[in-house]
Amino acid sequence: MADDFVVVKDLHKSFKDFKAVNGVSFTIAKGEVFGLLGPNGAGKTTTIRMLSTVLEADSGDITIGGYSVKKNAEAVRTLIGVCPQELALYEDLSALDNMVFFGHMSGLEGKAAHDQAMKNLKLMGLEDRAKGKIAKYSGGMKRRINLAVALMGNPKLLFLDEPTVGIDPQSRNNIFENIKALQKQGLTVLYTTHYMEEADRLCQRVAVMDGGKIIAMDTPYNLKKKIGPPDKTTLEDVFLNLTGRSLRD
Amino acid sequence: MKRALIITLNEVKLYLQDKGDLAFGLLLPILTFALMFGAFGGDTLFTADATIVNEDTGVYSQQLIQQIDDVDGVTVKLLSAEEADAKLDRSDILLALYISSDFSDTLMAGEPAQLTFKQRGNGGTGGQILASIIRGVAEQINQQFQVYNGVKVAVADYNIPDGTIQVVVLSVVEGEQQQPTVGVTEEITGGSSEFINQYLPGIITMYVLFSLSLSAMTIVEERKRGTLERLLTTRLSVGELFFGKFISIIARGFIQTLILLLLSYAVFQMFTPLSFLACLVVSIVFTAAAAAIGMIIASISRTESAANWIAIVVTMFMVMVGNTFFQSAPGSAMETISKFSINTYANEAYTALITQSGSLGDTWFQLVILMGVAVVGLIISRLIFRAVPGGNK
Ligand SMILES: Nc1ncnc2c1ncn2[C@@H]1O[C@H](COP(=O)(O)OP(=O)(O)OP(=O)(O)O)[C@@H](O)[C@H]1O
Numbered sequence: 050m051a052d053d054f055v056v057v058k059d060l061h062k063s064f065k066d067f068k069a070v071n072g073v074s075f076t077i078a079k080g081e082v083f084g085l086l087g088p089n090g091a092g093k094t095t096t097i098r099m100l101s102t103v104l105e106a107d108s109g110d111i112t113i114g115g116y117s118v119k120k121n122a123e124a125v126r127t128l129i130g131v132c133p134q135e136l137a138l139y140e141d142l143s144a145l146d147n148m149v150f151f152g153h154m155s156g157l158e159g160k161a162a163h164d165q166a167m168k169n170l171k172l173m174g175l176e177d178r179a180k181g182k183i184a185k186y187s188g189g190m191k192r193r194i195n196l197a198v199a200l201m202g203n204p205k206l207l208f209l210d211e212p213t214v215g216i217d218p219q220s221r222n223n224i225f226e227n228i229k230a231l232q233k234q235g236l237t238v239l240y241t242t243h244y245m246e247e248a249d250r251l252c253q254r255v256a257v258m259d260g261g262k263i264i265a266m267d268t269p270y271n272l273k274k275k276i277g278p279p280d281k282t283t284l285e286d287v288f289l290n291l292t293g294r295s296l297r298d
Numbered sequence: 299m300k301r302a303l304i305i306t307l308n309e310v311k312l313y314l315q316d317k318g319d320l321a322f323g324l325l326l327p328i329l330t331f332a333l334m335f336g337a338f339g340g341d342t343l344f345t346a347d348a349t350i351v352n353e354d355t356g357v358y359s360q361q362l363i364q365q366i367d368d369v370d371g372v373t374v375k376l377l378s379a380e381e382a383d384a385k386l387d388r389s390d391i392l393l394a395l396y397i398s399s400d401f402s403d404t405l406m407a408g409e410p411a412q413l414t415f416k417q418r419g420n421g422g423t424g425g426q427i428l429a430s431i432i433r434g435v436a437e438q439i440n441q442q443f444q445v446y447n448g449v450k451v452a453v454a455d456y457n458i459p460d461g462t463i464q465v466v467v468l469s470v471v472e473g474e475q476q477q478p479t480v481g482v483t484e485e486i487t488g489g490s491s492e493f494i495n496q497y498l499p500g501i502i503t504m505y506v507l508f509s510l511s512l513s514a515m516t517i518v519e520e521r522k523r524g525t526l527e528r529l530l531t532t533r534l535s536v537g538e539l540f541f542g543k544f545i546s547i548i549a550r551g552f553i554q555t556l557i558l559l560l561l562s563y564a565v566f567q568m569f570t571p572l573s574f575l576a577c578l579v580v581s582i583v584f585t586a587a588a589a590a591i592g593m594i595i596a597s598i599s600r601t602e603s604a605a606n607w608i609a610i611v612v613t614m615f616m617v618m619v620g621n622t623f624f625q626s627a628p629g630s631a632m633e634t635i636s637k638f639s640i641n642t643y644a645n646e647a648y649t650a651l652i653t654q655s656g657s658l659g660d661t662w663f664q665l666v667i668l669m670g671v672a673v674v675g676l677i678i679s680r681l682i683f684r685a686v687p688g689g690n691k
């Protein structure tokens with residue numbers, strides 16, 4: 050599709066003999082929020098790391114905004130913002146310092162970085178604590194800053210790897226509303242989560258991964274319809290139905 | 299390039315945030331310096347108060363006191379006999395000179411006059427030095443009288459007035475004192491110059507090697523924090539990241555050495571303004587070389603402890619074989635091995651500048667080697683760096 054902002058074709062990645070990602074293909078349309086679901090160890094983070102130019106794929110092709118990740122990673126980096134699964138912040142610095150710093154790294158100059166940092170902090174409801182050290186923040190506040198940093202530099206594509214882990218319903222709601230507002234402005238999002246109702250609420254389409262492969266991909270509605278009446282079935286039912294009940298590592 | 303400088307600024311910011319680290323980094327050179335000062339520093343001249351009890355009213359006691367007071371570093375304190383005795387009793391002073399009331403008259407009569415030292419115990423080291431200074435002065439006066447008396451006897455028949463003899467003798471003796479036939483000159487350079495000059499290069503060298511451990515840790519810290527991966531998804535290139543870190547470490551190492559050198563300059567007067575600047579230049583280049591080696595360690599270390607251990611081993615090697623505190627024998631195997639330590643070159647440069655009063659031009663060879671290590675080290679560190687196993691940046 051001409052409208053596809055992200056095109057992933059037959060992606061493979063092994064760590065030694067272990068196939069973490071084993072032939073993954075999908076597309077994300079411009080302005081779409083695409084959910085990547087799957088049990089622990091399914092290969093979601095590994096996929097995101099390859100898409101975000103950190104990890105090199107063993108084989109397969111990734112195109113983002115028309116640029117090949119393999120051939121033109123630099124151009125891809127100007128388009129993306131990443132909210133990693135683990136916090137990635139300078140704990141000894143203030144939220145503002147963190148955001149301004151990453152803003153500079155993402156191509157913002159001087160005052161523009163500061164202005165955007167303040168705007169994003171406001172978005173996250175943290176403007177009062179802008180000068181506070183991250184180390185003194187609560188877990189939920191750190192999560193919100195982790196996300197806010199990803200927004201610096203006006204990315205066109207956002208990778209959100211479990212952005213809502215360990216935060217209260219208020220903060221979660223705040224994050225949802227922000228994502229929806231950003232989507233309205235044309236932002237494309239790749240979203241991973243273990244909360245199925247989140248995916249149901251936010252994502253236009255979801256892919257369910259297991260064992261390094263995509264085992265189902267459709268709109269939440271269509272996926273639910275396949276296993277029961279869509280209004281009585283949850284995405285969680287779909288998930289358990291697809292991936293089974295055995296525990297993963 | 300701009301982003302590299304922002305990395306540097308961020309590093310500085312982080313450094314300033316960590317109060318403990320900051321205090322350690324800045325206080326350590328001052329502490330080292332205090333130790334150095336304790337070991338090598340102190341007064342360059344003997345100074346003491348000479349306690350004198352003068353019961354004589356004649357001119358010769360005045361002359362004696364004047365001459366004692368004229369000795370550099372000696373200040374005369376006149377006391378009455380009771381005061382002096384009391385002070386001696388309380389050990390406030392350890393030695394006092396007593397000039398008896400017949401001192402001038404006795405001398406005038408051409409007879410030997412007596413001076414008395416009263417002292418507690420051996421009078422203390424200061425007292426002994428003082429006593430010998432006073433003996434020296436008395437000896438001068440004594441000579442003066444002997445010459446005067448000898449001349450007076452010899453020319454007795456020519457009816458020359460005593461006053462004339464005295465003036466001539468005095469002027470000859472004084473002339474002799476000012477331009478002695480056997481001259482003794484003292485050369486005083488700042489502090490106990492020998493030791494400090496030998497040890498300062500070693501101490502600076504130790505400091506600069508902190509930069510090596512510091513830079514060895516920078517990438518691992520970033521990795522552990524998760525910020526390394528995050529940075530890799532931005533426009534920042536690894537080259538910029540490395541260069542920014544490299545500069546921040548040089549800046550930090552430089553500030554430490556600057557403190558050390560400034561204190562040495564102020565207290566030991568070891569430098570001329572020019573040699574001070576030359577030492578700073580050597581320090582920057584040396585720090586750059588150490589930081590570059592640290593960056594190589596940083597790029598191969600996956601964990602903090604790995605970075606730490608490799609840095610320690612490399613530092614130990616550099617110090618041990620690098621002629622840091624002792625010189626390896628010329629032509630020995632040790633001398634050959636020492637060529638592989640950047641310390642060798644830094645120490646050579648410092649020694650040339652500090653001990654041999656050389657100029658920067660005399661250290662060009664060492665500077666070129668150290669600069670080469672810095673540039674090549676930084677390039678190598680970048681080339682062998684892989685952000686993540688199987689990473690592409
Ligand atoms: N650097 C690595 N070296 C070795 N194995 C790895 C590495 N990174 C990931 N793996 C393995 O690859 C598999 C997929 O990991 P990944 O982090 O992508 O899973 P995930 O779907 O994000 O899981 P989670 O929901 O728990 O975050 C796991 O089995 C993991 O152990």
Ligand SMILES: [Mg+2]
Pocket residue numbers: 093094095134210
């Ligand atoms: Mg994950």
